[in-house]
Amino acid sequence: MNLRKVLIFAIAALAAVLLAFALVKGVRLFTGTTSAPGGAVVATAGAAIGGPLTLTDSGGKRVTDADFRGRYVLIYFGYTFCPDVCPTELQAMGRALDLLGPAGEKIVPVFISVDPARDTPETLGKYVCAFHPRMIGLSGSDDDIARAAKAFRVYYRLGRPSAPGAKDYLVDHTSFIYLMGPDGKLAVLLRGGAGAEAIAQGIRSVLP
Numbered sequence: 001m002n003l004r005k006v007l008i009f010a011i012a013a014l015a016a017v018l019l020a021f022a023l024v025k026g027v028r029l030f031t032g033t034t035s036a037p038g039g040a041v042v043a044t045a046g047a048a049i050g051g052p053l054t055l056t057d058s059g060g061k062r063v064t065d066a067d068f069r070g071r072y073v074l075i076y077f078g079y080t081f082c083p084d085v086c087p088t089e090l091q092a093m094g095r096a097l098d099l100l101g102p103a104g105e106k107i108v109p110v111f112i113s114v115d116p117a118r119d120t121p122e123t124l125g126k127y128v129c130a131f132h133p134r135m136i137g138l139s140g141s142d143d144d145i146a147r148a149a150k151a152f153r154v155y156y157r158l159g160r161p162s163a164p165g166a167k168d169y170l171v172d173h174t175s176f177i178y179l180m181g182p183d184g185k186l187a188v189l190l191r192g193g194a195g196a197e198a199i200a201q202g203i204r205s206v207l208p
């Protein structure tokens with residue numbers, strides 16, 4: 001009897017470890033769960049992505065995930081010095097909201113910096129309004145950003161500057177677009193590079 005209990009426990013523990021590994025390893029496992037164009041949707045509701053956030057907006061006000069409850073929030077993690085990927089994605093997000101028309105007005109676009117040393121709240125505020133008039137830029141302390149990135153399974157790593165102390169480093173980071181539902185949970189996860197049309201269609205597929 002005891003041995004059986006040990007066995008059951010061992011199997012349950014192994015399953016838990018495998019599941020955790022699969023979630024951490026990436027959302028690629030969920031590829032192809034829907035028929036959105038170009039495989040833009042990589043995960044749908046139910047994936048363990050998202051969680052508590054405490055960050056700082058461009059006015060210097062502390063913002064938590066609870067402040068967005070009841071709204072759809074479209075989130076992208078990146079940094080304002082990003083030479084190409086981030087601006088392309090943010091532009092696609094802004095355009096997707098425009099394509100959605102009145103439905104797009106229900107969605108709050110948010111850009112979260114993974115480079116808080118350079119992306120001050122003020123810098124972010126100026127940067128995001130170029131992509132959508134309602135876009136919110138969020139930054140915070142290194143710990144705030146690390147916690148947010150962990151909750152959203154975002155990988156980021158600061159590169160080497162050209163000289164010690166120089167501020168010209170690149171930041172390697174994952175590129176996904178997260179639509180969080182009014183309950184604060186993931187509604188749909190879209191692949192970076194999907195383009196505005198595919199983002200709009202992915203969003204449309206989960207709006208009521």
Ligand code: NI
Binds near residue numbers: 078
């Ligand atoms: Ni980038």
